[in-house]
Amino acid sequence: MDLKFNNSRKYISITVPSTTQTMSPHIKSIDDIMVLGINLSRFNKLTQFLICVAGVFIFYLIYGYLQELIFSVEGFKSYGWYLTLVQFGFYSIFGLIELQLIKDKRRRIPGKTYMIIAFLTVGTMGLSNTSLGYLNYPTQVIFKCCKLIPVMLGGIFIQGKRYNIVDVSAAVCMSLGLIWFTLADSTIAPNFNLTGVILISLALCADAVIGNVQEKAMKLHNASNSEMVLYSYSIGFVYILLGLTCTSGLRPAVTFCSKNPVRTYSYAFLFSLTGYFGISFVLALIKMFGALLAVTVTTGRKAMTIVLSFIFFAKPFSFQGGFFIPLLSPLLG
Template identity: 30%
Template sequence: MSVPSIGAQGAANVAVTVVREQTKSNVFDFRGPLSQPMGNPVKLFFYAGGIFLTYFYYGVLHEEITRTKYGPKKEMFVHAQSLLLFSCVMNVLFAKLMLSTFLKQGVDTTRRSYYIISSFTYLGAMLASTICLQFVNYTTQVVGKSCKPIPVMVLGVLIGGKRYALSKYLSILVVVLGVALFIYKDGKAAAKASSQGSMGKGELLLLVSLALDGLTGAVQERMKSEHQTKSGHMMVMTNLWSVVYLVIAQLFTWEILDFIHFIQKYPSLITNILLFSITGALGQTLIFRTVSEFGPLPCSVVTTTRKFFTVLGSVIIFNNPLGTRQWIGVVLVFSGLIADAYFSKSSKAKK
């Protein structure tokens, strides 16, 4: 169940991006040559299956960790900083392994200030999307985070002066319509939402996460244009600086002490958190391999389709039922995302 990743949303999360301004599972730009030939279809099937399985389990663990009520007091896991610290450390280790084996990308010349800024917004997006799970279910988070191309596109126009094809706007319009159908509240849900305010905390945190995703994408675009930053270096340095930020935050909040106390009370969490971190990092590794060997379009279709099954899994496993209108919204969202990936690839291939 993203993102991708981040990740998870994330870690989410993570949550990974495959092509610039394209919907993807992570915030990183993992582009490969658009014109490269299709590789071994058996290997592609293996990679796709690996992405499905790792991120599906990642999403199950993410929802189980953050939405389970523990013990007789029905305590909730609220230690997002510590959870992301483990996840980012694991991402750094896997990225270092990739750069030293199959993904050798030379020397990184990117200015440190770009990494400092992008990792801050990247981490903020992951924190917001993780904390929002205390207020909304994983299905809502996945569908909401699927709007990532919208802030990326808006900031690209306003800040970067970019121009997009009509097909891009139409694809994103379909996504917006699908999300609107999905989150629209009627009847008792609308009355409850009205009594709590026009927007709940979960939805507000999703908006914050999306805005920070857009800022992250804008900074990464600058890194690409000025320094031709490679994806492997971007993954290592962004996660490494995120670890630095999280360690500094721990010095002020000492959340790690509450985290340790919590897992001592509920030791089953230790296994879940380790598996959560490993599956997220492994999923990012498989995305790297898919893009480098088969190109961004197959990977984008795989990761987008994976999100759909994430929604389906959340509905079945965690009993998050959807109405007819919401299912229509889900189909529109992922149809728009796949169309966006296809037309983005086609328009670039013509240049």
């Protein structure tokens, strides 16, 4: 805003900047995009995309393996919310450490927006972790592969986006694949459960909103990944802690984990560390390329996770499910 003073007539001329100009003087250029100390702004768009995709695949493949490994611990399946609490605690610590390493430590996104993002994050991650107590891992991942559909709907209603026939067709094909695999799993897997389906479906509803809200907030305020992680997950930590305290779910979980702290908490630490690295690359994808492309990449990673899950963990396997895995991969690529 430009102010011009005229002493003779004593008036002030105010010039309002156009919509293409920035309205917040503290917001710097979007050019500097840092991910785990890597300045992606030095690379072209294709290289940025490939680096982010590599980061997502590497860290989230390890993340998925560790998630299933934790729930393979006998007696742990009923403590999914406690695992999410520990995960959010580690994420908050990691985000605080990374934020100290950058020059600009100011919070740019309003607190009210972070409260909404934190609530959605708790929903998508907490319900997803808890659903593993009722579903086997490949079935849960297949449901999460359908995330593209709610994200597209969220993009339409939240950001006013429009998608072409190719995007819609891909989403429909994924839905058909989901139905095919789920019908096979319901007949051969003993832990296919309606409660698990409801939990993972609610997690998908949260996913429909969170990616688009994050994209809109990060682009509007040009917030860093470490800021987004620190505030959203620390507020989410408080939400889950209050919830577990009110429902008396905290004490049993702490008691169980204290019986074998090395195994449970070491798994949780590695699980959280790889998840933090992965979410940093996902947030970079959202900021640079949008929520839809970011979800498409993470969905492709989930298809790879299913294959590894069958390799490392013994599961029922059917002709129908076996054909679904190779058919899904090219669709998601």
